[in-house]
Every structure is written in structure tokens, then in C-alpha cells.
Amino acid sequence: MSLEPETENTIREDVPDRPRGYVVGSAPDSIEREIGHDDFDPVGTLVLIFGYFLILVVMWVFMYFVEFLGRGMTVIG
Template sequence: MNEGMVSADDGATHGDLERSVSAPPDQADVDRTLSHEEFDPKGTLALILVYFAILVGMWVFMYFVEFLGNGLTVVG
């Protein structure tokens, strides 16, 4: 990666690091390169499991408490 990457923060050049020009000048540099084989997205799995648990919990609340728990509303 990083081919042709150029830093451009406030006119200063910080080597060939990959940066965002909308980022602050002192953003942390990329300090290692991870290939597809070296990278195992365990953190992503953990976040998604947390999200899934929240989803299930909220759905159970919505269905059993809010939906089934409320009586009919009759107008008129």
C-alpha cells in the first residue's frame, strides 16, 4: 500500500505516509503494515456481538413490553 501517498498538512511534507488532508497535522503515523493474512478482525467481531446483543435486547423490549403490553387504542 501507500504507493503515491503524499502528506499535505499545512504545506509541510511528512514523508510518504498515508494521511488525510482534513486531519490535524499531528495525527499518529502508520507504524506497521498488516497484510490480509496478518490481520484478524477480532475487534470487529467483538463490536458486532455487542451490537447484536443490544439489537436482541431492544427488540424483545419493543415486542413484549411496548407491543404486547399495550392495550388496543379505540378512537371514537
């Protein structure tokens, strides 16, 4: 008995329509639903980016005004 099964034997009978070169897990190549450019609406991504933006602003304000300017005895001349 060979460890490598013959390719011919691994073709499953229950999945009939796999074309040559099909990658398992790949998206179907037929368009299921077509939307316009601005109809694509990734609100979650927008919220995530806005959150990052807010963190950046808060960290900058804290770093400059509290940690730097609030550090006492700043060079003024």
C-alpha cells in the first residue's frame, strides 16, 4: 500500500463542479451583489480609525502639555 494516495482516487464525488485550479476557500468568481463605490460602508473600520485618532490626539496633548511643559524649569532664554 502506498502512502501517497493516487490523485484520481481523492476527487470527491459529492463536490461535482470544481474547475481545474480551484483554490479551496477562495471566493466565488461570480458576482453575488454589485454595489456602487460609496455604497461600500465599513462603519466598523471608520470607528476603529476614529478611535486610533482620538488616542493619538489625547497622547499628544498629554505628552506636550503635561509631561513636557508641566515638567518645571523649562529653558526660556
